[in-house]
Structures are given as C-alpha cells and as structure tokens.
Amino acid sequence: MKVAVLMGGRSSEREISLRTGRGVAQALRNLGHEVTAVDAANGRVLPPGEEERAVLSDAEAARLPAAIESEIARADAVREAEIVVIALHGGEGENGTVQALLELSGKPYTGSGVLASALAMDKAMSKKVFERDGIPTPAWRLLRAGAPLGDFDAAALGGWPLVVKPNAEGSTVGLTIVTRPEDFPAALDEAARWDPNVLVERYIPGRELTVAVMGDEALPIVEIRPDSGHYDYEAKYTAGRSRYFCPADLPEPLAARIRDLGLAASRALGCAGVSRVDFRLDPSNEPWCLEVNTVPGMTPTSLVPMAAKARGLTYDQVVQRMLELAVEEWRRRHGRTASPPTGART
Numbered sequence: 001m002k003v004a005v006l007m008g009g010r011s012s013e014r015e016i017s018l019r020t021g022r023g024v025a026q027a028l029r030n031l032g033h034e035v036t037a038v039d040a041a042n043g044r045v046l047p048p049g050e051e052e053r054a055v056l057s058d059a060e061a062a063r064l065p066a067a068i069e070s071e072i073a074r075a076d077a078v079r080e081a082e083i084v085v086i087a088l089h090g091g092e093g094e095n096g097t098v099q100a101l102l103e104l105s106g107k108p109y110t111g112s113g114v115l116a117s118a119l120a121m122d123k124a125m126s127k128k129v130f131e132r133d134g135i136p137t138p139a140w141r142l143l144r145a146g147a148p149l150g151d152f153d154a155a156a157l158g159g160w161p162l163v164v165k166p167n168a169e170g171s172t173v174g175l176t177i178v179t180r181p182e183d184f185p186a187a188l189d190e191a192a193r194w195d196p197n198v199l200v201e202r203y204i205p206g207r208e209l210t211v212a213v214m215g216d217e218a219l220p221i222v223e224i225r226p227d228s229g230h231y232d233y234e235a236k237y238t239a240g241r242s243r244y245f246c247p248a249d250l251p252e253p254l255a256a257r258i259r260d261l262g263l264a265a266s267r268a269l270g271c272a273g274v275s276r277v278d279f280r281l282d283p284s285n286e287p288w289c290l291e292v293n294t295v296p297g298m299t300p301t302s303l304v305p306m307a308a309k310a311r312g313l314t315y316d317q318v319v320q321r322m323l324e325l326a327v328e329e330w331r332r333r334h335g336r337t338a339s340p341p342t343g344a345r346t
C-alpha cells in the first residue's frame with residue numbers, strides 16, 4: 001500500500017512524535033509498504049531513515065502559523081496515499097483537528113476519529129464521560145488561568161498533595177504535584193503556560209499502570225516504576241529513569257478488572273485503533289483511571305510495543321494491525337470500500 005506517515009508537527013511533543021514516526025515508517029517498509037514520511041509542521045517530506053533528524057527545529061515549528069495543518073491534507077504525499085498513519089502526539093495531531101482534515105479529504109487514517117480524539121485530549125470532558133459510565137477517576141476541578149480562585153477548597157479534592165496540569169496537553173507537560181498550598185499558584189502558572197484551562201486533580205498514591213487497547217482487546221498491563229517516584233516528562237523519556245514490568249505483578253482477578261476498565265474507558269470515548277489508558281492503583285488496590293491516549297507513543301521502547309511483546313506480537317505486527325484496524329474503522333464509519341493492506345509480511 002501507499003502509506004503517508006504524519007509526524008513531527010508543532011506541539012510540545014514534537015521530538016517524541018519524530019521518534020514514533022521513524023519507528024513506524026521503518027516497520028511499514030519492513031512490511032513491504034510504500035512509505036512517505038511527512039513533517040506535519042511544514043509538509044516537508046523526510047528522507048527514509050532520517051525522519052528523526054528533521055531539519056525544522058522545535059522553535060521554528062512553534063512559530064509556524066496554525067493554518068499550516070490545512071495544507072497537510074493537500075500535500076502530494078497525503079493525496080497520493082491509500083492510508084495515512086498519524087504519528088503525531090499532542091496539539092492538532094491528537095485533538096481531532098488533523099483527523100477532521102483527513103475526513104474531509106476522504107483518506108482512511110489510523111487511530112480514533114474526530115470526536116473521540118477531541119474528548120480524550122480534553123481531560124475534563126473525558127473525566128465527565130468516565131463519571132457518567134461509572135469508571136473510577138480521581139476527583140477534580142477545572143480552573144481558568146488568571147481567574148480568582150474563589151471557593152476553591154483543596155479539602156474537597158482530598159487535600160494536599162494535588163496534581164496540577166494543563167487540561168489539554170500530553171506527556172505530563174506542565175504537570176506539577178503540589179504538596180504545600182504556598183506552591184499552588186506557581187503550579188497553576190506553569191500549567192497555564194501550555195493551556196489556559198488547568199485541571200486540578202486529587203493525587204492518588206500507589207502504583208503507575210497502563211493498559212494498551214488494540215481494537216477490542218486489552219493487552220497485558222505495564223507497570224511503571226520511576227526512580228524519582230513521579231512519572232514526569234524526564235522519567236518517561238530519559239533512558240534509565242524508570243523501570244517497566246510487563247505483565248504487571250497483579251493477582252489475575254485484579255488484572256482482569258483493570259484491563260476491563262481500560263477497555264471501558266476507551267469505548268466510552270469512542271476510541272478506535274490503538275489507544276492507551278493510564279491508571280493509578282492505590283494502596284487498597286483500587287484502580288483510578290487518569291486519561292486515555294489516542295495516539296500513544298510507538299517508539300521501539302514505548303509502552304504499547306512493550307505490552308504487545310508480552311502478548312506475543314512483534315513491533316512490525318503491531319504496526320500492521322494499526323493499518324488493518326484503520327481500514328475496518330473507515331468502513332464502519334463511512335460504508336465505503338477501502339482496500340485492506342496487501343503484500344505485507346508479518
């Protein structure tokens with residue numbers, strides 16, 4: 001198949017997106033597909049094997065006008081592709097904007113549709129859906145940057161510490177765990193650098209778990225143990241800062257419950273393809289759903305490939321399954337004929 005991989009972009013997660021895109025593009029080539037990698041920040045075609053070394057710097061990408069995304073759907077590589085792989089993290093690549101452009105251009109694409117992508121990126125909206133569907137999620141409140149705190153009461157969220165983070169960002173960008181009330185204003189300011197809407201959430205002590213969902217299947221649970229105690233940006237993306245265990249050491253009834261909650265959270269938002277649901281497991285073994293990632297990291301060492309490996313799947317097989325799920329979802333949503341991946345080696 002002719003496949004276009006959208007990667008890079010202008011969000012705060014550009015660097016991670018380039019890593020994901022490079023891994024996915026190489027897997028697609030291994031599988032026999034005709035692949036073109038495109039930097040969504042400017043529409044530039046990236047040379048094979050050099051995708052991660054995109055010439056455009058993060059600062060340059062951030063200065064590009066927002067309208068640049070509208071040009072992506074008209075880029076030759078995208079117009080000529082039979083299917084588009086979205087390897088963008090955060091921002092317009094994960095909030096439904098690029099998905100809407102691809103819908104309008106009539107292209108099948110990987111991952112969730114417009115509404116599910118928008119809901120998952122907006123943490124407050126996704127938590128409302130979780131609460132409606134009985135999926136346990138930490139108590140929370142949404143604040144507007146610069147607005148008076150008014151009747152804000154930390155005790156209503158369980159007291160200190162509290163988690164403060166941008167409402168619509170990923171990769172723990174702008175996140176602070178606040179242990180003292182005097183540090184609260186600075187944490188709000190930090191989160192507001194990324195989003196004027198700030199989510200304040202009850203802190204759940206305990207274990208960090210994640211459930212990868214592939215189609216209708218929840219993969220083995222991954223447990224993350226960051227050396228710092230908090231799974232922040234550095235703990236995620238700096239080698240040696242965290243340890244990973246898959247399958248997580250959990251009694252099977254509890255593991256099954258968490259996998260079921262992962263599936264339920266993904267379905268509640270209407271996600272498709274491959275997603276990842278993050279949890280905290282408190283000391284009494286109660287799981288709490290934090291958020292759903294509709295375009296989870298797909299570097300060779302990311303959590304989804306790790307979970308898939310425990311399930312007996314190679315990285316290349318996961319990427320192939322992403323294509324197959326994209327075609328299935330396109331047919332389900334549109335009733336149109338789309339050619340499934342052909343000539344692939346798994």
